[in-house]
Amino acid sequence: MVEQRDPSVRHLLESLGGTVRPARVVGLTGAPGTGKSTLADSLVALLRSRDQAVAVIAVDPNSPFTGGAILGDRIRMQRHALDPKVYIRSMGARGHMGGLSVATREAIRLMGAFGFDWVLLETVGVGQSELEVAAIADTTLVVLTPGQGDGVQMIKAGIMEIADVFVVNKADLPGAQKTVQEVRSMLSMAALLPPRSAGKAGDGAKTWRPPIVTAIALKGEGTREVMDAVEKHQQFQKSSGEAGQRAEARLKDEAADLVGEWARAEARRLLDTEPALSSRLLRDRVPYAAAEEILTRQGRELVPEAARSRDP
Amino acid sequence: MVEQRDPSVRHLLESLGGTVRPARVVGLTGAPGTGKSTLADSLVALLRSRDQAVAVIAVDPNSPFTGGAILGDRIRMQRHALDPKVYIRSMGARGHMGGLSVATREAIRLMGAFGFDWVLLETVGVGQSELEVAAIADTTLVVLTPGQGDGVQMIKAGIMEIADVFVVNKADLPGAQKTVQEVRSMLSMAALLPPRSAGKAGDGAKTWRPPIVTAIALKGEGTREVMDAVEKHQQFQKSSGEAGQRAEARLKDEAADLVGEWARAEARRLLDTEPALSSRLLRDRVPYAAAEEILTRQGRELVPEAARSRDP
Numbered sequence: 001m002v003e004q005r006d007p008s009v010r011h012l013l014e015s016l017g018g019t020v021r022p023a024r025v026v027g028l029t030g031a032p033g034t035g036k037s038t039l040a041d042s043l044v045a046l047l048r049s050r051d052q053a054v055a056v057i058a059v060d061p062n063s064p065f066t067g068g069a070i071l072g073d074r075i076r077m078q079r080h081a082l083d084p085k086v087y088i089r090s091m092g093a094r095g096h097m098g099g100l101s102v103a104t105r106e107a108i109r110l111m112g113a114f115g116f117d118w119v120l121l122e123t124v125g126v127g128q129s130e131l132e133v134a135a136i137a138d139t140t141l142v143v144l145t146p147g148q149g150d151g152v153q154m155i156k157a158g159i160m161e162i163a164d165v166f167v168v169n170k171a172d173l174p175g176a177q178k179t180v181q182e183v184r185s186m187l188s189m190a191a192l193l194p195p196r197s198a199g200k201a202g203d204g205a206k207t208w209r210p211p212i213v214t215a216i217a218l219k220g221e222g223t224r225e226v227m228d229a230v231e232k233h234q235q236f237q238k239s240s241g242e243a244g245q246r247a248e249a250r251l252k253d254e255a256a257d258l259v260g261e262w263a264r265a266e267a268r269r270l271l272d273t274e275p276a277l278s279s280r281l282l283r284d285r286v287p288y289a290a291a292e293e294i295l296t297r298q299g300r301e302l303v304p305e306a307a308r309s310r311d312p
Numbered sequence: 313m314v315e316q317r318d319p320s321v322r323h324l325l326e327s328l329g330g331t332v333r334p335a336r337v338v339g340l341t342g343a344p345g346t347g348k349s350t351l352a353d354s355l356v357a358l359l360r361s362r363d364q365a366v367a368v369i370a371v372d373p374n375s376p377f378t379g380g381a382i383l384g385d386r387i388r389m390q391r392h393a394l395d396p397k398v399y400i401r402s403m404g405a406r407g408h409m410g411g412l413s414v415a416t417r418e419a420i421r422l423m424g425a426f427g428f429d430w431v432l433l434e435t436v437g438v439g440q441s442e443l444e445v446a447a448i449a450d451t452t453l454v455v456l457t458p459g460q461g462d463g464v465q466m467i468k469a470g471i472m473e474i475a476d477v478f479v480v481n482k483a484d485l486p487g488a489q490k491t492v493q494e495v496r497s498m499l500s501m502a503a504l505l506p507p508r509s510a511g512k513a514g515d516g517a518k519t520w521r522p523p524i525v526t527a528i529a530l531k532g533e534g535t536r537e538v539m540d541a542v543e544k545h546q547q548f549q550k551s552s553g554e555a556g557q558r559a560e561a562r563l564k565d566e567a568a569d570l571v572g573e574w575a576r577a578e579a580r581r582l583l584d585t586e587p588a589l590s591s592r593l594l595r596d597r598v599p600y601a602a603a604e605e606i607l608t609r610q611g612r613e614l615v616p617e618a619a620r621s622r623d624p
Contacts (some may be wrong), residue, residue: 017597064495079366095443109598248594252583255599259579259606263614265574271564284420285329287567288322292621294571295614302607311603 007307027137134162146175171214339449446474463560483526562622
C-alpha cells in the first residue's frame with residue numbers, strides 16, 4: 001500500500017497510533033562503491049547478536065535504471081534472508097516524483113508497528129536521496145573510502161551538514177589515515193564557523209562533533225565502534241533536546257510533502273476529468289491560471305477521497 | 313528566477329505570452345559514459361552550421377553531489393563558449409524536490425522567448441530524470457554504447473517507452489552491430505504487443521517505429537543522421553496528430569506539478585508560522601490531519617503570494 005501510494009494508508013497508520021516509530025533510524029549514505037551495503041550487512045549482524053529486530057530499507061530514487069543494483073544489494077545481504085527478525089526492502093520512486101520521502105516515512109512507521117527496533121536506511125546511487133535520507137534518519141552515517149579523492153568534494157557539496165558520524169570504510173586500503181585526517185581538518189575548520197542552524201547546534205548549547213570511525217565492513221571490523229558512535233549520538237540528542245527538535249522538523253517536512261503529493265495527484269485527476277480546466281490550459285499555454293484555479297477550490301477537493309477523514 | 317523557484321516568474325512568463333516555445337526540444341538520455349555530452353556537442357555544431365540558435369540544458373537532480381560532472385560537461389562544450397547563439401546551463405534540483413521538472417519547463421519557455429530555435433535537454437547521471445526529460449522533450453534520444461550489456465536491462469526498465477530514436481554511440485567499438493541487433497529484436501518484439509498508450513500510438517493510426525542510428529560523436533560521425541531522425545520524428549508527430557496530444561499531456565503534467573510545488577511551499581510556510589498547526593502535528597505524530605486541514609483552507613491561501621493573479 002505504501003509503495004503504491006494508496007491514500008487509504010492514512011487510516012491504517014492512524015489506527016496504529018502515531019507513536020509507533022522504531023527505536024532508531026540510521027541513515028547510510030556515501031558515493032557508490034564505498035561499501036554501504038556491506039556496512040549495513042555487518043550492522044545487521046551485530047544488532048541481531050544483541051537480539052534486536054532490524055529492517056533495512058534501500059532508498060532508490062533511480063529504480064527504473066538500477067534494477068541490477070537493487071538485486072545486488074539483496075544478494076549481498078543473503079545471509080539474513082531466513083531470519084524473521086530481519087526485513088530487507090528496496091523502495092523505488094518510479095513514477096512517484098517527490099513521493100519517495102513520504103513513502104519512506106510511512107514505511108518506517110509500519111516497521112515500528114511490526115516491532116522492528118532499528119531501521120537502516122540506505123541510499124542507493126548518488127544524489128538527492130542523501131539529503132532526503134538525512135532528513136528522515138535520527139543518525140546519518142556518511143561512508144567514505146580511502147583514495148576516492150571525494151573528501152574535499154563531498155564537503156564542498158554540503159555533506160558536512162548531514163553527517164552525524166563519518167565512517168572511513170575499507171580502512172585496510174592505502175591512504176585510510178590520510179582520508180581520516182582530511183575529514184578531521186575539515187571538521188576543525190567547520191568548528192570555527194558559526195553554528196549552521198539553530199536546530200542543530202543551538203545558542204551556546206552543546207554541539208555534536210561528528211566522530212570519525214574507521215572500519216573494514218567486509219571483515220566486520222569497526223562495526224561495534226560504528227554502533228557505539230550511533231548510540232553516543234542518540235544519547236547526545238536526548239540530553240541536548242535535539243531529538244525533539246529533529247522530530248518536529250521531520251513531522252513538518254512530512255506534512256508539507258504530503259500536502260504536495262496529495263495536491264498534485266488531485267490536480268492530475270481534475271485536469272483529466274474536467275474539460276473546462278483542460279481547455280483553459282490549452283488556451284493559456286502556460287499552467288499558472290489553471291493551477292491557481294485548482295488550488296482555490298473549496299473544501300476537501302484536493303485531498304484524495306480515500307485519504308479523507310471519516311468524521312469531518 | 314526560475315532556478316530559485318521565484319513564484320513571481322509566473323507574471324514574467326505570462327507577459328511573454330504562452331506561445332513561446334522553441335521549435336524543438338530534444339532530450340538526450342542514457343547511462344553515464346555513453347557520450348551524451350559529446351553527442352550534444354556535435355549536434356550543437358551541426359545546428360550552428362545551419363544558423364540555428366541552440367540552448368543546452370543539463371538536468372541534474374543530483375546537483376549536491378555531482379558538481380564536478382557539471383563542470384566537466386561545460387568544459388567539454390567549451391568550443392561553443394563564445395558563441396552568443398549557444399547557451400549552456402546545468403540545472404540542479406538541490407532543495408527543490410519535484411520542482412526540477414517545473415523549473416525545466418519554465419527555462420524552456422524562456423529559451424523560446426530569447427529566440428533559441430532548439431533546446432537540447434541532457435540528463436546527467438541516472439534515474440528519475442530520464443522519465444522527466446522524456447515527458448518534457450518533443451523527441452527523446454536514448455544513447456547506448458556497445459558492450460555495456462545494458463541493452464536488455466534498459467529495455468526491461470521501460471526505456472522502450474520513452475525512446476523516439478536510439479543512438480548507438482561509440483560505434484567504432486567492438487560489438488556495435490550486436491547492440492544494434494539487440495535493440496532491433498527488442499523493437500520487433502514490442503511491435504507484436506498492443507500499443508502501449510493511446511497518446512503514443514492511437515487506434516490503428518500510424519505508429520512511430522524508433523529508428524536506430526549509429527554514431528561516433530567524438531568524430532562528429534552520424535550526427536547528421538541523428539538530426540535527420542529527429543526531423544523525421546517531428547514530421548511524423550505533426551502528420552499523425554501526436555504533437556498536439558503530447559503538448560496537451562505536457563501542459564497537464566506541468567500544471568499538476570506546479571500545484572504540488574505551490575501547495576508544498578505554502579504548507580511549509582503555514583506550518584512554520586501557525587503554532588496551532590504545528591502543535592496539532594506534534595500531538596497527532598502523523599501528518600494526515602494537519603495536511604488535510606491545510607488543503608481544506610479557503611481561497612488562494614495555497615498559492616504563493618508572489619504568484620497570485622493580480623486581477624482576481
